[in-house]
Amino acid sequence: MLSYRHSFHAGNHADVLKHTVQSLIIESLKEKEKPFLYLDTHAGAGRYLLNSEQAERTGEHQEGIARVWDCPDLPEAMAPYINVVRQLNTNGNLRYYPGSPLIARELLRPQDSLQLTELHPSDYPLLRTEFSKDDRARVARGDGYQQLKAKLPPVSRRALVLIDPPYEIKTDYQAVVEGIAEGYKRFATGVYALWYPVVLRQQIKRMVHALEETGIRRILQIELAVRPDNSHRGMTASGMIVINPPWKLEVQMAEILPWLHGKLVPEGTGHTALNWIVPE
Template identity: 35%
Template sequence: MNYRHAFHAGNFGDVLKHVVLLDLVAALHRKAAPLHLLDSHAGIGLYDLASAEAQRGGEYRLGVGAVLSDPAARRILPDYLAALRALNPELDDTGAGLRRYPGSPWLLQRSLRTEDRLTLCELHPEDVQTLKHNLGRDPRVSIHHRDGFEALRALTPPMPRRGLALIDPAFEDENEFATLTRTVQAMHRRWATGLLAIWYPIKDQRETDRWKRELAAPIAAATIAVELTVRPARESRQMNGSGLIIVNPPWQFDDALRPRLDFLKTRLAREAGAGARIETLVKAA
């Protein structure tokens, strides 16, 4: 419970996560039926890039900053850029004017329609209070001070049943991958139609691939993994990339995402051997 995302806001992992998340929500909004969105490890929802925490590592400069420095971002990532501009009215085409970075709760709240619902969970006692302050009073949003894994088991299937769960733990516990695997598999048994988006760091690619196979083995629905590495993923002592496992991805989702993923690889690569891929873990029935 020591993890504070303020040190890492806007880094390459955030960029991938948020680009994919916005595409998923846009696909769900193609139908008028109400949605229930869940974020299991919400953080504070909104980040000040001028803060001491963000400035200490400056990770956003090689993440969102690198994306915004390319004029093509406006064409390739229109939803992502629209969200950043909504939060930073002075943002220009060079990336100047970026002052605040949205967390996934802010992006999800912004996407809500009248009948949609959003449930946010955060365990850190200070962060949950900041989250409530940052998102304001919105009758469509419920904020819980509770463990995200416990909440996912207790709150699914949600009402309405159509929806998405974003699962983005801190991975500060050595057993976190095992806990995540058990939680996702249990959720899928109870909520077979739910769209699940599970973010994960990539250190050693072989270990990551083994874990993905283990998680996906009992899943009885189409499942893909979207991955971006900024350097070859051979050094297990550092974060070399990140990915999202997506259970029940929208129809033709991978085709729509592929050009965005290729663009992100070009902008976010730090060494030769950076990569981007969309991998099928479970084929559609």
């Protein structure tokens, strides 16, 4: 369908959760000298202008990154992510928001590499231009799920695979499970991070059950809801499902989630969740 544009939603509460988890995983992988691959299956445009027509139409970043980026009580573990946001906005005004590939670029080391895929005809040229001078990055236009077959396992045998589809159609919820299963068959020791929106809770329950059915172990679920589940149109929550999470991630998110919920949802609605879908 290719109608989804992340520029309408950049910097919202779901991005804050997703990029917090992404940055924590990257920082953990950097604790070993050996290089690793960052593979992004649905990379988007790279960076987003928050005063663009699309962003201003929804204003979602006002209830997301705008509430946390200059907080004096920011949890220490979130500093790498928030510092990337601050580097894009050095004059103190929040004008730009980094997508996941840009966050990865700023946090990765010279020895690490990026494989970025985007299918949208408008976003792909922006992504390609953004990374045209980065020798570590390879940018492709195509089906991101195919990269789970073509690029795994990496030569380094270390990787973070971020899977962040638009969920434009209901079959995306099954496609992500099939994609993870394909990647895991080729590369069982990689870190896989799957982002999901909660629009209808039953869809998420089916997706989680399908993941359980794959037989994959060590699956951690992290979720932040800004409103209670309901049957009306619109995203009430989002989450990250992480396979083979770094050992510190659960402890870090146990500290960060209550803080994030308090900042992003000052009225106290919604919930947070941190649990193992499948343990060791």
